Amino acid sequence: RQQLIVTPDQAGQCLDAFLAQAFPAFSRAQLQRTITGGAVNVDKQTVKPSYRLRAEQLVSIEFPEPRTTVKQGENIPLDILWEDAHLVVVNKPPRMVVHPGKGHTAGTLVSALLFHFHRLSELGGAARPGIVHRLDRDTSGVLVVAKTDQVHHHLASQFAARTVKKEYLAVLAAAPDRDRDLIEQPIGIHPRQREKMAVRKEHSSSRQAVSFYEVIDRRGNYAVVRVLPRTGRTHQIRVHLAHVGCPVLCDALYGGRSEISRGELTGK
Numbered sequence: 001r002q003q004l005i006v007t008p009d010q011a012g013q014c015l016d017a018f019l020a021q022a023f024p025a026f027s028r029a030q031l032q033r034t035i036t037g038g039a040v041n042v043d044k045q046t047v048k049p050s051y052r053l054r055a056e057q058l059v060s061i062e063f064p065e066p067r068t069t070v071k072q073g074e075n076i077p078l079d080i081l082w083e084d085a086h087l088v089v090v091n092k093p094p095r096m097v098v099h100p101g102k103g104h105t106a107g108t109l110v111s112a113l114l115f116h117f118h119r120l121s122e123l124g125g126a127a128r129p130g131i132v133h134r135l136d137r138d139t140s141g142v143l144v145v146a147k148t149d150q151v152h153h154h155l156a157s158q159f160a161a162r163t164v165k166k167e168y169l170a171v172l173a174a175a176p177d178r179d180r181d182l183i184e185q186p187i188g189i190h191p192r193q194r195e196k197m198a199v200r201k202e203h204s205s206s207r208q209a210v211s212f213y214e215v216i217d218r219r220g221n222y223a224v225v226r227v228l229p230r231t232g233r234t235h236q237i238r239v240h241l242a243h244v245g246c247p248v249l250c251d252a253l254y255g256g257r258s259e260i261s262r263g264e265l266t267g268k
Helices: 015-022 028-036 109-116 149-160 236-243 262-266
Strands: 002-005 040-042 058-061 080-083 087-092 141-146 168-172 180-184 187-189 197-199 210-219 222-229
Touching: 015 028, 015 040, 015 058, 015 149, 028 040, 087 109, 141 149, 168 236, 180 236, 187 236, 197 236, 210 236, 222 236
Parallel strands: none
Antiparallel strands: 002 058, 040 058, 080 087, 087 141, 168 222, 180 210, 187 197, 210 222
């Protein structure tokens, strides 16, 4: 069971959005089910996921046990960038799922972590030991893994307060017409394809999303960009870049194709 105090800058947020920021290892849908199931209290009262919080209120949450659990670790090599008594920093390769779920019960980052480390935070539940935040399966990059519940809580609070700076590099299938820009478009569930997200205004599933990008290099019709998301919505970078007509290269879900030939890249 964890307790959080609503800060003045968090006042006005919906309860589910507040918890999604505090515990990014869980999806917003999972947290909504936790709230409606009575496992979340605000000032010792049960409320709806859409409840608007006020400053100084006390939010208490008791995490449920996930339905999917990891029984044992797997001997999967890890690219460890840093390790101490409190946390581990790993470089997740592309095509690796972070934690087990439907259709992905083996070969996950969690399975590798359980094999290599005897002690991990239990705050995220049995299926997410040590997992503080996530990356999409096809995205490579740095993940911070907590060894203790105390460190997990502090890291989650930093993500919620947006004091963690996140930076991504992406190759785009079409070069932007600007060298840098700020994309401010709300993101919600796609109206027809449930596995996708989309820019949607004034929809119940929509949440504010802000991404800044800067072009590093241009090569013909392609471009390499640095992206600094200021919010952390599902598929945010991919959705925003596709929205401005510059989808991530070989992103089948938002760009329409998963492969490209050497000739297309070189123009030969």
